[in-house]
Amino acid sequence: MIPSGVEVFVALAPxxxxxxxxxxxxxxxxxxxxxxxxxxxxxxxxxxxxALKILFFDGSGxxxxxxxxxxxxxxxxxxVAEGAQHVAIDEAALQGLLDGVNVELAPEERPRRPKVH
Numbered sequence: 001m002i003p004s005g006v007e008v009f010v011a012l013a014p015x016x017x018x019x020x021x022x023x024x025x026x027x028x029x030x031x032x033x034x035x036x037x038x039x040x041x042x043x044x045x046x047x048x049x050x051a052l053k054i055l056f057f058d059g060s061g062x063x064x065x066x067x068x069x070x071x072x073x074x075x076x077x078x079x080v081a082e083g084a085q086h087v088a089i090d091e092a093a094l095q096g097l098l099d100g101v102n103v104e105l106a107p108e109e110r111p112r113r114p115k116v117h
Contacts, residue, residue: 007040008094009086012079017046017053021062024055031085036062041094049073052097067098074100 009032015024024044025036034040037057045052051068074097077087089097 004091006091007034007038008043008089008091009034009040010043010076010089010097011045011086012076012084014047014049015044015053017051019044019053021055021064024053024064025062028055043094043097045074045076049076069100072100 009028011027011031013031015027019027021036024042027044028034028036028042032040032042034042036042036055039057042055043052044055050073051066052074054065056063056065076097077089077093079087
């Protein structure tokens, strides 16, 4: 359900996962430099890296998507510039991130997830 062509920004500093709309909107402005209502998706993660929140504006209000892994941690992209506070990724990388894939690896290098029946 990721809109096509949307900008996706991953904040590189962990946030308090108890943060809600107003605090995450402030972090988006401080770290990414965009207003939360800009139409972009803003990805935030917790200190343990086992949970993330995505803040977005759907045209009528602010939304938060929250995902916590049962085991393991999310593999977030590393910044391309030293001192960067965020990194931009595309929709495919976001989908991979949500699926637990290391978004920096080439497809043939990605570890295979065991099938669950």
